Amino acid sequence: MPDNAMASDIGPELDVLRSALEALAAQGASEEMSGHLAAIEKAYQKLLFSLDRARKDKEVQFRLLTRTTTDLRTALAETEDRVRRRTRQLQERTEELGASNQALEQALADLKSMQAQLVHSEKMASLGQLTAGIAHEIKNPLNFVINFAEVSLDLIRELRAELRPMLALAGSERASVAEELLVDLEQNVGKVREHGGRADGIIRSMLLHSRGHSGTFQPTDLNQLLEEYAKLAYHGMRAQDSGFQVTIETALDPGLGAVNVVPQDLGRALLNVIHNACYAADAGRRGNTGEPGLVLISSRKLPQAVEVRVRDNGNGIPPELREKIFDPFFTTKPTGVGTGLGLSIAFEIVVHQHHGEIRVETEPGKFTEFILKIPQPVAAPAATAAKPSAG
């Protein structure tokens, strides 16, 4: 410390003063002189004392200042710590808010999709009533059309048989004209018969739609059901179009066990979905993708449900259509090929009847996958052994 240094620096000076004083006193000074000497001696003592005090004071002040500094430093550290803690709390709070915000968004999304489902259900319900009425009204006249068309075909055949000998007599030119007319007539009536049949098919689908669900739930070997309907779909396609070329593969979970469903209805839903997949895979093969058509059907046991996936390597579904594919009568297929009822029926069966889910994942130009989830709250007893996967 500077004062310390000062005290020791002037130490020699003080010593000089001291010995000078002593020398003067020893010389036996006059009375007046010794008075002065005493005064000098006193001043010297005060000086020494003040220097010593100043040095001690600075030391103590230094220690106290150090303490103040330490206190300040501690206070600063505490404040910093508090700020840090507070910041962390705020961060956590923000994260919590973010999380609950996410939860809210999720809840909102759930609500929206629920609302959409409800709207859809409403549509389906009113459609059901409507179609029941219409179908009933159309069914009878249509039966007349079909029956009379069939009878007319028989009549044409009979007429041709009756006319043949007469025409043979009438000469070949007139005979061939009549024969051509008969062929045209037969073809026309055949068309009436065919399209009447188609109309009948549509009516039947509509009636099925509106029939309500009367079937009973029973433990079902779902894997077996899948295999049966895969075959059915395949052969159905094949029968309609001999150029159809699609490979159907299955990957079935042997641990699926017996699943509680209404087999006829669920089978119909599966058939619709598999049918669509086959159609898409075949169309892809012929069109854009050019790859061999492939449909993969898989099943899987989930904790409280079973899941069925039907995947094809077709053209996929463009985003703007994804909303609509479950709507009744929505179809992108050429007139006469699709009615647009397949998926709406499947939706009705899976969602309303079986309280499950049906959703689609797709990438245009690559694949489409329909995912069906049927809840199985209580594990059904393994009444029916699962059939091994047919691969």
Add this chain to the structure above:
Amino acid sequence: MQSAIISAPGPEAVKSALQSLAFQPTVALVFASITHSPESVAQIFAQAGMQVFGATSAGEIAVDRGASTIAERSITALVLDPPRSSFATQLLPANGRSSIELGRVAGEWGAATFLSPALLVVASGLTTDGEQLVQGILETAGPDVPLFGGLAGDDIRFKQTWVFDAQGATDGGALVLAFDSTRVAVSGVATSGWTAVGPDMTVTSATGNIVHTIDGQPALDIYKEYLGLTNDSDILIPEYPLQLDRGGHTVMRAALLPEPATRSLIYAGTVPQGATVRFSCASGIEIIDLALEQVRQFRNQSGPADALVLFSCKGRHMALGPLAEDEVAPIQALWSAPLAGFYTYGEIGRGPEGQCDFHNETCVVVALKERSTETNGSGNRQVHA
């Protein structure tokens, strides 16, 4: 009012000094070392026809006409000649009474003796709770009563102190000198001149005048740490008293003794638990400069005086060392009136802020002035034996 200072090494010298006085004093303010028997000292003045207001001391102060004496083991007296009807003394042995009770009795007596009393009080330096004494007096004599004084000393032996008048002495009570303030004006100021340094500290545990912990640390350890002491017994270091915040003004508190077993400190005055304190520190010259400045302001307001009484702390004496005389001489010079006083174990008086309080490490200057119009001339003289 005529006044004179007597400063003598012993009773015989006092006697001869009294004989050469040029006037007949009626009262003597006597401050004597414990080395002299209080009763016999009192008797010297009593036999010379004076009432006595006396206390044992820890150093005696006498200043007149530029000559200052700060002595030890001596006898100092301020002799005055106010009319006998203008003052009275009352010795109050404690007799089991607490300091506040003693104070109440003293104040009551003062108020009963004069309509407008002004009080000087000295009390036992070892058994008196100075704060309580002051509080008791103010309770019964009124909060505005002029009140000054100090606690008796015993040359830092801390064994036995006395207060005495012409009638007797006590080692465990108080002595009051009441003036009729309509005839003898009594005014004064308590000044310390210490400067607070270092951080605010909180007295975390204390009972009476014993401080156990400061800022949660044993008081003794705090002192040793900051004052750089090595031994517990070095604690009587009056250079660094505590400044105690009273909310508006401050009072000084000096550590007297350690209690090594509990690491507590005994102070020369109460230090309440929860109080805010700071160390204070100043080199001698600064203390004197600051104190003198306050005394000078007081002098400018109060006017001239016939005599001055000084109650200055023993701790202050020790802190000032050889500079002590540089404080008392300039004080006396401000009035040019005879000054007598002693180094005490505690001081009573109003600070510059006006509150009467109990202090340590402080210098209380009291000015006495007779109000009568009669002109006796300025018969002041100092008699050195």
